[in-house]
Amino acid sequence: MDKLNRKDYLLIQKEKGNVIFGVFPAQYPREILWAMNVVPAEIWDPPIDISAANAHLQSYICSVVRRGLELVLQGKCDFLDGFIFPHTCDSIQNMASVINDYIGQTKPCYFFYHPKAPYWQSAHQYYLAQLKDLATKLENDLGPLEDGALRQAIEDSNQIAQVVGKMYERRAKGRLGGQSKEFYNTLRKGEYLLPQDFIPLIERYLRDNRLDSAKQGIPVVLSGVLPNPVELLDNLDQLGVWVAHDDLLNASRRWLAPEMDTSIDPFEVLTSKYFNMPPCTTRGAGIKERAKFLLRLIEETGSKGIIFNIVKFCETEWFDVPNLQNLLKKHGIPSLVLDAEINQGLSGQMATRVEAFIEMIQ
Amino acid sequence: MTMPITATIRYHFMKDIGAPFLMRLQKSRRKRRPYKPSPYLGPPLKCASRLREIMTRHYFLSRYATKAKPIAWVSSGAPVELLRVFDFYTIYPENHGALCGAQKMGPEICQEAEKQGYHPDLCSYARIDLGHAFSSKTPVGSLPKPDLLFCSNNICQTILYWFKELSHYWQIPLILFDTPYNFQDIRQVDIQYMVAQLEEMIPKLEVISGKRFSPKRFEQIITIAKDSSRLWGKVLATLKARPAPMTIFDAFIHLAPIVSLRGLPVARQYYEILLHELEDRVRKGIAAVKEEKKRLMWDNIAIWFKLRDWSLLFAEHGCNFVAATYTNAWAETIHYLDPASPFESIAKVYSLVILNNNLRHRLNIMRQMIKDYQIDGLVIHSDRSCKPYSVGQYDIKRLLAEELGIKTVVIEADMTDSRAYSEEQTHTRLEAFFEALGAI
Numbered sequence: 001m002d003k004l005n006r007k008d009y010l011l012i013q014k015e016k017g018n019v020i021f022g023v024f025p026a027q028y029p030r031e032i033l034w035a036m037n038v039v040p041a042e043i044w045d046p047p048i049d050i051s052a053a054n055a056h057l058q059s060y061i062c063s064v065v066r067r068g069l070e071l072v073l074q075g076k077c078d079f080l081d082g083f084i085f086p087h088t089c090d091s092i093q094n095m096a097s098v099i100n101d102y103i104g105q106t107k108p109c110y111f112f113y114h115p116k117a118p119y120w121q122s123a124h125q126y127y128l129a130q131l132k133d134l135a136t137k138l139e140n141d142l143g144p145l146e147d148g149a150l151r152q153a154i155e156d157s158n159q160i161a162q163v164v165g166k167m168y169e170r171r172a173k174g175r176l177g178g179q180s181k182e183f184y185n186t187l188r189k190g191e192y193l194l195p196q197d198f199i200p201l202i203e204r205y206l207r208d209n210r211l212d213s214a215k216q217g218i219p220v221v222l223s224g225v226l227p228n229p230v231e232l233l234d235n236l237d238q239l240g241v242w243v244a245h246d247d248l249l250n251a252s253r254r255w256l257a258p259e260m261d262t263s264i265d266p267f268e269v270l271t272s273k274y275f276n277m278p279p280c281t282t283r284g285a286g287i288k289e290r291a292k293f294l295l296r297l298i299e300e301t302g303s304k305g306i307i308f309n310i311v312k313f314c315e316t317e318w319f320d321v322p323n324l325q326n327l328l329k330k331h332g333i334p335s336l337v338l339d340a341e342i343n344q345g346l347s348g349q350m351a352t353r354v355e356a357f358i359e360m361i362q
Numbered sequence: 363m364t365m366p367i368t369a370t371i372r373y374h375f376m377k378d379i380g381a382p383f384l385m386r387l388q389k390s391r392r393k394r395r396p397y398k399p400s401p402y403l404g405p406p407l408k409c410a411s412r413l414r415e416i417m418t419r420h421y422f423l424s425r426y427a428t429k430a431k432p433i434a435w436v437s438s439g440a441p442v443e444l445l446r447v448f449d450f451y452t453i454y455p456e457n458h459g460a461l462c463g464a465q466k467m468g469p470e471i472c473q474e475a476e477k478q479g480y481h482p483d484l485c486s487y488a489r490i491d492l493g494h495a496f497s498s499k500t501p502v503g504s505l506p507k508p509d510l511l512f513c514s515n516n517i518c519q520t521i522l523y524w525f526k527e528l529s530h531y532w533q534i535p536l537i538l539f540d541t542p543y544n545f546q547d548i549r550q551v552d553i554q555y556m557v558a559q560l561e562e563m564i565p566k567l568e569v570i571s572g573k574r575f576s577p578k579r580f581e582q583i584i585t586i587a588k589d590s591s592r593l594w595g596k597v598l599a600t601l602k603a604r605p606a607p608m609t610i611f612d613a614f615i616h617l618a619p620i621v622s623l624r625g626l627p628v629a630r631q632y633y634e635i636l637l638h639e640l641e642d643r644v645r646k647g648i649a650a651v652k653e654e655k656k657r658l659m660w661d662n663i664a665i666w667f668k669l670r671d672w673s674l675l676f677a678e679h680g681c682n683f684v685a686a687t688y689t690n691a692w693a694e695t696i697h698y699l700d701p702a703s704p705f706e707s708i709a710k711v712y713s714l715v716i717l718n719n720n721l722r723h724r725l726n727i728m729r730q731m732i733k734d735y736q737i738d739g740l741v742i743h744s745d746r747s748c749k750p751y752s753v754g755q756y757d758i759k760r761l762l763a764e765e766l767g768i769k770t771v772v773i774e775a776d777m778t779d780s781r782a783y784s785e786e787q788t789h790t791r792l793e794a795f796f797e798a799l800g801a802i
Binding site for chain 1 (some may be wrong): 455479480481485488515518519520522523524526527529530531532536537538540542543545546549551553554558559562570665718720721722725744746750751752754755757760761772
């Protein structure tokens, strides 16, 4: 199943009677969806040309939002049964409203607001209430949410966190072969595969790419939203650099979840998960907390530097960069900042900057 | 937090004696430029000098507030009424940013932030604020360093990212009033969350300010804030008159007290005077634009560095801006404010504002304003710095044109950073707009 392309996979799931929802970035309780036979198909960076979205969005809006809206406008989401919009940033927030309120789109839309840090006790209670509210709305449209199904989904999620955790751990120790591109291609299949298909895929990847001796090369940490453009990963591979860990919104910030206690109330479990995920800009994490996290990644992997690969116009990420760079510098950690469009390759200038950075840290 | 007695005495001396004396001195020394009547604009508002005095005094006194009062930097949409109970001296970085923009200092101060690595694509209010923190550059002399940062994400998420930077830079606490965005109707669970946050803030504010919370004082402040906002609403409503007694460009300026001094008696007093003057102008038929042929609405934050030029440009074409979604934001939800139920009503007032509400709500408000203010045309400022205000504007333009046949122009610019503004392109667009309106 995992060898099918995304669209074919989703269509097969639909034939099986599952419901398919398009889910915009970034943080949402996928366990509730799985438990209700909903396949979340995440929409991050569809490889399409932007044309129709230009009539709705200004040129200073990031390409994640522009591509997401373009996908809807081009009718490529017509086979979906609905949409979920987490509250990630100002642009996604308004794009959600454009889709729901302005363009005559009739599929059901669900919204998920997650509290922003600094958190107090009320944030925990609110998140719990938000989970229950989402579940109730889905139940109204799709039928009851069984407690057993939700517990099973949490177990599946635990298992995913475990195998993905192993991917990251082996990579961090240099015991995972293959290219960075393959690592992220595999991981990103989790954006639409159900656990029963995603877990074996990761297990196979781990088996196929096991290294008995430590990898040679220069380890670095990658921070930002997405592991794009792919050409950046290729470029790093060619320069003998391997991404030893990441702080990507699309990757570790969502997949490296703490193990959840399945014996207590499932909604409480999911609440606890949200507040124990790696620090993330979209949840309002503090700068010190983020710097501490990055320093831990550097220390654990022996990385020589950090590449902040930030999507153009992403205010959520851009604000923290100067302070993070300064704090890292104080610890002797060099960093490089790239201002990238997600699917537009690596310009000659960017490639030169990457090369110069690698020369400096090796 | 304990306040040294000398700082307190100095503050009160300046407040009661020094500032009034200096204001009088400044007034007497100010060279009165002879009033030259404009062929297009009506006489200026008399109370503009009172406004200047209030705001100058506010920024002047802030220099003496350090150590005499707890100082908070506050976002425009944060429930400042709660801070007033603890006697915080409040500074509004957005108001300061607007001032810098109007004084055409935006690019210079933004560059101070850019030198420290802040990307030029980031919000220019934020860059001005950070640039000021790094360089102390400001048109108001100086701003006091805050003891607290207080913001609400009801206007944008950017405010949280920006205040987080300040909090880190100064190593001072940040309090966020997290207002869930209303994708659909507000729910009881959202209100409960916001009420709980307000309650959780109180002990923290007590520690920072060294003062105890007083429910009675809170009720009084809420009453003042409610009165001021209602007066502001009435001020704006005078623009329904034909001809309108002031322009939205005036309102952008006279907005300062409702943003920066909300909850203080001075704001209420000021709007009483302003309302009185405007009602008088309506009675006497004094127009802000002498030949008000077309009535316009503005969408988004002002382009501060073009305020004066555009005031003349539009007046020359017989166009007057009589409504704006932006100025309306400090009046539209005030009816929810209830001193008898302070926490719950504050939650509603602050979370139901235009920018924290879905775009269907915004369209409804604009439809209503177009009707109430007899609008002929709409100018949309697509503000590079403000994504929650700007994303959706192209659809608003389309939908209002389809439904009401309203003529609209979109101006791509920035509220304070003139580097993101093209005079030539804008003029070409405006000329076409005037032509379509029949205002040439």
